Amino acid sequence: xxxxxxxxxxxxxxxxxxxxxxxxxxxxxxxxxxxxxxxxxxxxxxxxxxxxxxxxxxxxxxxxxxxxxxxxxxxxxxxxxxxxxxxxxxxxxxxxxxxxxxxxxxxxxxxxxxxxxxxxxxxxxxxxxxxxxxxxxxxxxxxxxxxxxxxxxxxxxxxxxxxxxxxxxxxxxxxxxxxxxxxxxxxxxxxxxxxxxxxxxxxxxxxxxxxxxxxxxxxxxxxxxxxxxxxxxxxxxxxxxxxxxxxxxxxxxxxxxxxxxxxxxxxxxxxxxxxxxxxxxxxxxxxxxxxxxxxxxxxxxxxxxxxxxxxxxxxxxxxxxxxxxxxxxxxxxxxxxxxxxxxxxxxxxxxxxxxxxxxxxxxxxxxxxxxxxxxxxxxxxxxxxxxxxxxxxxxxxxxxxxxxxxxxxxxxxxxxxxxxxxxxxxxxxxxxxxxxxxxxxxxxxxx
Numbered sequence: 010x011x012x013x014x015x016x017x018x019x020x021x022x023x024x025x026x027x028x029x030x031x032x033x034x035x036x037x038x039x040x041x042x043x044x045x046x047x048x049x050x051x052x053x054x055x056x057x058x059x060x061x062x063x064x065x066x067x068x069x070x071x072x073x074x075x076x077x078x079x080x081x082x083x084x085x086x087x088x089x090x091x092x093x094x095x096x097x098x099x100x101x102x103x104x105x106x107x108x109x110x111x112x113x114x115x116x117x118x119x120x121x122x123x124x125x126x127x128x129x130x131x132x133x134x135x136x137x138x139x140x141x142x143x144x145x146x147x148x149x150x151x152x153x154x155x156x157x158x159x160x161x162x163x164x165x166x167x168x169x170x171x172x173x174x175x176x177x178x179x180x181x182x183x184x185x186x187x188x189x190x191x192x193x194x195x196x197x198x199x200x201x202x203x204x205x206x207x208x209x210x211x212x213x214x215x216x217x218x219x220x221x222x223x224x225x226x227x228x229x230x231x232x233x234x235x236x237x238x239x240x241x242x243x244x245x246x247x248x249x250x251x252x253x254x255x256x257x258x259x260x261x262x263x264x265x266x267x268x269x270x271x272x273x274x275x276x277x278x279x280x281x282x283x284x285x286x287x288x289x290x291x292x293x294x295x296x297x298x299x300x301x302x303x304x305x306x307x308x309x310x311x312x313x314x315x316x317x318x319x320x321x322x323x324x325x326x327x328x329x330x331x332x333x334x335x336x337x338x339x340x341x342x343x344x345x346x347x348x349x350x351x352x353x354x355x356x357x358x359x360x361x362x363x364x365x366x367x368x369x370x371x372x373x374x375x376x377x378x379x380x381x382x383x384x385x386x387x388x389x390x391x392x393x394x395x396x397x398x399x400x401x402x403x404x405x406x407x408x409x410x411x412x413x414x415x416x417x418x419x420x421x422x423x424x425x426x427x428x429x430x431x432x433x434x435x436x437x438x439x440x441x442x443x444x445x446x447x448x449x450x451x452x453x454x455x456x
Contacts, residue, residue: 248384
């Protein structure tokens with residue numbers, strides 16, 4: 010007959026005979042993701058060993074249920090973020106991951122109740138659907154509360170509305186924007202994002218161990234999401250030429266910005282942070298000292314991504330482009346009665362160039378321009394273009410890494426652009442082979 014160990018309101022553990030073996034079964038609570046009951050099970054053929062297993066499993070469950078705090082995972086994540094030393098932009102991203110993914114799924118669970126199995130199941134659900142839906146169809150609403158599920162934002166000419174109202178127009182012809190709530194479609198969350206969530210959870214549990222809230226870190230033993238291999242998709246040479254022509258067709262300052270990103274491979278934040286004091290046109294180089302970013306509702310300058318200054322050499326054509334850009338800047342501010350300053354930003358929508366272009370605005374403008382050209386790309390792909398063109402032309406890895414601002418002496422560059430490094434290596438092999446003369450074959454004496 011099965012032996013039962015009584016809990017407060019239910020049988021917490023049992024030893025049941027199944028043929029020649031004894032199965033130990035202990036109730037371990039409910040699964041926070043599925044709501045199903047969880048049991049720990051082990052089998053043995055020895056009765057005394059079964060008693061020891063039962064005691065051990067009960068103690069294991071008690072250790073989880075009676076952690077040194079009743080704090081939830083949501084509280085633990087907030088406390089970890091409060092003590093974390095990171096850049097504001099990184100903090101903003103972590104807060105978004107916590108708000109969008111971690112807290113809805115596990116935020117109400119006590120820190121001691123989240124196990125490695127729960128974390129792995131959580132990652133698997135995110136890989137299936139980032140909304141963690143139950144598989145039933147529903148409408149994904151754009152906004153909360155009562156609203157019209159289909160809204161047309163008409164494109165109007167600038168200025169005040171006419172007294173008699175706007176005349177009728179063809180929305181398709183005018184390019185009016187239609188916002189519509191659509192049926193849900195499962196979209197998996199990328200492994201790169203899940204890896205960042207895992208890093209956050211690992212840091213949170215590590216802090217909870219340091220604070221003596223729990224005894225162990227479940228994220229250390231949970232299987233980490235596989236890191237995806239980098240797959241850069243630079244525009245082709247023909248597409249790059251079309252992009253430059255289109256940018257210059259919009260205005261010369263915008264064309265200069267796109268040109269500079271394309272020939273230097275600088276990051277968006279690095280280009281927007283450039284001041285005229287960072288450019289030496291006589292010597293032909295740019296000094297990259299800082300980034301310009303927007304986070305937590307404010308814009309600010311900060312250190313470069315690798316916290317290192319670097320110099321990027323400029324070709325004669327780029328020097329000429331920047332000389333013309335400088336002349337336009339000087340003419341613009343002198344017309345306002347302001348003297349040109351080397352502390353002015355190179356790229357700005359302000360008349361006095363005292364504030365850089367908005368980072369998001371630059372990204373969206375570039376995306377719209379490429380969409381009109383029928384090219385599926387983004388601004389960061391210009392950085393890939395610069396790197397791949399240099400590598401395929403035979404420029405050595407360390408030089409390319411230096412221009413891009415990659416740390417590690419080229420390890421990052423090799424990891425991201427391995428395919429293009431291989432192509433450059435094949436060209437090197439062809440060069441060496443073409444310079445060698447193959448000895449003549451020996452003539453055999455045999456008939």
